[in-house]
Ligand SMILES: Nc1ncnc2c1ncn2[C@@H]1O[C@H](COP(=O)(O)OP(=O)(O)O)[C@@H](O)[C@H]1O
């Protein structure tokens with residue numbers, strides 16, 4: 001990992017990130033003490049064969065959403081979600097992940113032989129875990145809640161959120177909850193090969209429904225999944241925006257002993273992303289190398305303004321050299 005620096009760029013890729021990160025202070029009406037995002041180059045594995053139906057692998061093909069989302073806040077009328085304090089024995093759903101298939105698709109699988117992707121996510125998760133575990137004066141509120149976001153669709157949010165969760169689950173003493181918060185395009189279940197069912201949006205929509213009824217415990221011992229839930233009608237965005245904050249705070253209270261990873265909707269396509277950012281302790285903002293535009297990065301990061309701990313992950317990097325996978329980037333500016 002490397003903190004971004006305001007140095008003149010020497011390569012086009014570094015230029016995008018460095019200049020964008022360097023302008024954050026001007027582009028984003030940031031909180032005064034908010035640290036500049038950390039830039040983490042990672043996840044350069046060759047594209048795995050997607051499960052059917054194949055999602056578009058290239059963000060270049062994705063239309064740029066014109067939506068200008070505005071954060072929405074919970075109103076006093078918003079019903080608060082009340083949850084029991086302990087649900088450890090209440091998780092009723094179980095799902096079996098086909099580990100061999102997942103590995104063949106390029107994902108990090110616990111106990112599998114080391115791969116380049118596994119090594120990259122070991123590096124990526126390190127700082128996130130340090131922040132999550134920090135105590136005393138360095139403690140971060142809700143630091144164990146990590147939002148994986150990006151500006152646009154197809155930049156790698158689900159790929160990175162899933163791999164991050166799998167990588168953390170391989171740490172024997174940590175428990176992970178992977179939450180699919182991309183209601184419009186939920187892909188966690190299909191990525192892991194799990195059956196559908198009720199999920200986060202259902203709990204948000206129906207206060208009588210309990211969160212633990214929606215959790216899926218998997219055959220990866222330390223990994224549970226909270227699906228996005230059933231597709232609702234046009235109220236989805238509204239619900240997500242108005243009650244999402246309460247819900248995330250409840251998850252934080254209830255699962256304070258585990259790492260919770262949220263697979264976010266795109267920051268520039270859903271107001272839910274900025275609402276989520278207000279409640280999590282950390283954001284991992286995915287940038288698709290050679291594709292995410294500087295304006296998108298800047299606008300996307302501005303939507304993450306509610307979180308003080310934002311790291312940028314450079315995804316889908318293509319390395320020209322051999323041997324050192326991070327060589328190209330780390331060589332920059334040194
Ligand atoms: N680092 C990577 N290496 C290989 N394939 C990737 C990588 N990041 C993303 N992909 C692939 O790109 C496509 C879009 O990624 P996805 O995570 O679904 O994007 P998003 O969730 O941002 O919409 C998927 O087919 C995914 O498997």
Ligand SMILES: [Mg+2]
Nearest residue numbers: 157158182187
């Ligand atoms: Mg996704």
